[in-house]
Amino acid sequence: MxxxxxxxDPASDISRSNRAGNLERIADLDEQHRLARAGGGERYVERHRKRGRLLARERIELLLDRDAPFLELGTVAAWGTEYTVGASVVTGIGVVSGTECVIVAHDPTVRGGASNPYTWQKVLRAMTIARENRLPTISLVESGGGDLERQVELFVPAGRLFHELSALSAAGVPTIALVFGNSTAGGAYVPGMCDYAVMVQQQAKVFLGGPPLVKMATGEDADDESLGGADMHARTSGLADYLARDEHECLSIGRGIVEHLNWRKRxxxxxxxxxxxxxxxxxxxxxxxxxxxxxxxxxxxxxxxxxxxxxxxxxxxxxxxxxxxxxxxxxxxxxxxxxxxxxxxxxxxxxxxxxxxxxxxxxxxxxxxxxxxxxxxxxxxxxxxxxxxxxxxxxxxxxxxxxxxxxxxxxxxxxxxxxxxxxxxxxxxxxxxxxSKTAIMGPEQLAGVMSIVARQAAASAGRPFDEEADAVRTRTLTEKVEAESLxxxxxxxxxxxxxxxxxxxxxxxxxxxxxxxxxxxxxxxxxxxxxx
CATH class of the missing domain: 3.90.226.10 (2-enoyl-CoA Hydratase; Chain A, domain 1)
Structure with missing residues (x-):
């Protein structure tokens, strides 16, 4: 071969120009990655730590094999929208106990881990990758469920997660849920649909409806632990397969489950x-x-x-x-x-x-x-x-x-x-x-085409063509397409x-x-x- x-030629002018420009863009990207890693910001990160809990990426790091790489997916999801960069969830591919796995970890520092439309894009994309490539999946769960104010955008696509988890299991691809905190409403079905469920004592709360909803629906006064606590699910409901004393033991149990899958590549x-x-x-x-x-x-x-x-x-x-x-x-x-x-x-x-x-x-x-x-x-x-x-x-x-x-x-x-x-x-x-850029065509070409079409339409209608207005439209459209193709x-x-x-x-x-x-x-x- x-x-x-x-x-x-590294000494050429174009090489030096390319290097400077690419380093500038990488610096911009690094800043967005920093924002994604920051989650909900210093205040909410500190509050989470005061509760004695690990951050989403810390949980992933402890779950992975020592020095194993993690190929993160959709790191800047929701960039340029009203939502936090990263979309309140971390997804990616990493090696756990010698086995490549898809990992989905909610970030509870962003609105309690509540899901928004971009969250579901990331999660369902991760499930697709797991299915297409036959990868075991591990869900690190701590989420208050969907953002109820955006329910119309969430309810229908969110149901696909249950379908994907069930389909993976039916295809013989293992699914594992490690539950560190709230797993409410639709989120409660994540451990329910997974092959294995591990819950952290005194932290995991898994219920279809929390105490406020139960009170509204039935009039019953219920507390978190009896309604959906980890100990109850391990001893009474049977939803929890393993009860972990703390987060580190939960992650260790998760690694042990993967180790005993006897997974082989095809x-x-x-x-x-x-x-x-x-x-x-x-x-x-x-x-x-x-x-x-x-x-x-x-x-x-x-x-x-x-x-x-x-x-x-x-x-x-x-x-x-x-x-x-x-x-x-x-x-x-x-x-x-x-x-x-x-x-x-x-x-x-x-x-x-x-x-x-x-x-x-x-x-x-x-x-x-x-x-x-x-x-x-x-x-x-x-x-x-x-x-x-x-x-x-x-x-x-x-x-x-x-x-x-x-x-x-x-x-x-x-x-x-x-x-x-x-x-x-x-x-x-x-x-x-x-x-890189992705679009129907280059910004100048697209704006130019629209200008030609407008000019021809004016000629066909027998009306004068407004050159000044066309120049403004062309400039505006060029800038818009340029921004949307980045x-x-x-x-x-x-x-x-x-x-x-x-x-x-x-x-x-x-x-x-x-x-x-x-x-x-x-x-x-x-x-x-x-x-x-």
């Missing part, structure tokens, strides 16, 4: 040599363009991401705006599709479709490195069958059954987003770099699984591939590879 040779695992790339990942900050109009060679990214910088390129002389080929990451074989120039022409679409089918024939997971402005437009390309060829690539992506992992490095516009396995095409994980906005809306530092790309892909191998790796069968 060929070893990639880097042509990157995938073949890493089969290649996982040696480090020959080039420094630090240079990715100099390679990734701050100006998305300036293309960069994805081979430079691969040289700093794949094992030994080895890459066997497929059809290197055909459809050169799309780089395709085989490599391995942390020992896991992959097929790679990476945009070398933004636009996808007829040749790139056909090449991409064919390569996707080849990888399905050999059960090889696919990594998509997005930097695309979409499929080419214009008379020549329409007459050459751009719609047919673009449809072939989208068809291949849709019907591919090997795992997809997607990284949006820069631009992800139009149907190019679809052909390169965007969110609506169910990649197992999708992460973005801080400078990585922070898209991630805040839950359209990806998180924003990552480009230097962490290899580690994130390695963890994602290891996750995928919990289940069988099997491609689509039933069609032959054909020339298009």
């Amino acid at each position: 060929q070893v990639l040779t880097s042509r990157h 995938g073949p695992g890493a089969t290649e040599s996982p040696d480090d790339p020959r080039y420094d990942a630090e240079e990715l900050l100099e390679i990734a363009s701050v100006d998305l109009k300036v293309p960069f060679d994805p081979r430079e990214v691969l040289a700093r991401t794949v094992d030994g910088s080895r890459f066997e390129e497929y059809k290197p002389l055909y459809g050169t705006a799309l780089v395709t080929g085989w490599a391995s990451i942390h020992g896991f074989p992959v097929g790679v599709l990476a945009n070398a120039r933004g636009v996808l022409l007829n040749e790139e679409a056909k090449k991409g479709a064919e390569f996707i089918m080849l990888c399905n024939q050999t059960d090889t997971p696919l990594v998509f490195l997005q930097n695309t402005t979409g499929f080419m437009v214009g008379t020549q390309y329409e007459q050459n069958g751009m719609i047919k060829d673009g449809s072939k690539m989208i068809n291949a992506v849709t019907n591919s059954r090997v795992p997809h992992l997607t990284i949006n490095m820069a631009a992800s516009y139009g149907a190019g987003n679809y052909g390169m396995s965007g969110r609506s095409y169910d990649p197992r994980l999708l992460f973005t770099w801080p400078g 990585a922070l906005y898209m991630s805040g809306q839950g359209y990806d699984d998180g924003i990552i530092d480009p230097r962490d790309t290899r580690a994130v892909l390695g963890m994602g591939l290891s996750m995928c191998h919990n289940d069988e790796i099997s491609g689509t069968r039933g069609f032959a590879v054909f020339r298009m």
Whole structure:
């Protein structure tokens, strides 16, 4: 397999400019991560600590194996909304007793852990990842339930969690609830639906209706402990399988449960040599363009991401705006599709479709490195069958059954987003770099199209065109689309699984591939590879 040779010049003006711009964006991202970690703020964190309780991320850290990484999901969910960054819940993938698990931990410092619409986006996305990749799930529960003032936005989607927990259990994927505090109303069904339930004595309170609701509904005066205390559930109702003396013992019991699951991966695992790339990942900050109009060679990214910088390129002389080929990451074989120039022409679409089918024939997971402005437009390309060829690539992506992992490095516009396995095409994980953008098209192009349409409408109606008003509309629309296409906005809306530092790309892909191998790796069968 060929070893990639880097042509990157770290001393160039563009490299220095890219580095400065990327570091600035990473600093902005770090600030949002700090806000997410701060939860409800100093006051509520201190109150929680005075109750002798651990914070959500402290519980996760103690649950995980020593020095095990934690791939957090949706860290900046709810960014730019009225809700706290992070959406009052921490979700992610980590190793517990040697087993990769999906972990969902409520943050009780944010409105008592009450759920908002973005909370449910994160939780249900975590459940989807658990189901698609056959990962045991551990719920660290301390939540007052849904934000009742927003019940119309919560009630229907929240019920899906019960469905997912039941479906996971029926599929033989273990589900575990560790209950540290309140688990009220719908939240009470989390330990009820899980295979295993551990509750902390004198802290866990699990009931369908708390004392105030019971009083309103039945007239009965009831106290927390007799109604839903951990001791009652361990001795009387039988809801609790284990009664823990404190939080540390609860986490220890949880680790013990995972240890005795006798969990085995079904995938073949890493089969290649996982040696480090020959080039420094630090240079990715100099390679990734701050100006998305300036293309960069994805081979430079691969040289700093794949094992030994080895890459066997497929059809290197055909459809050169799309780089395709085989490599391995942390020992896991992959097929790679990476945009070398933004636009996808007829040749790139056909090449991409064919390569996707080849990888399905050999059960090889696919990594998509997005930097695309979409499929080419214009008379020549329409007459050459751009719609047919673009449809072939989208068809291949849709019907591919090997795992997809997607990284949006820069631009992800139009149907190019679809052909390169965007969110609506169910990649197992999708992460973005801080400078990336996702939209129907670039802000200037979109605003320009709307201006042309307005000008044509005025001409058809025989009325004068207001140039001044058009300039204002164009500027306003450009600014709006620009703001809504930014990585922070898209991630805040839950359209990806998180924003990552480009230097962490290899580690994130390695963890994602290891996750995928919990289940069988099997491609689509039933069609032959054909020339298009």
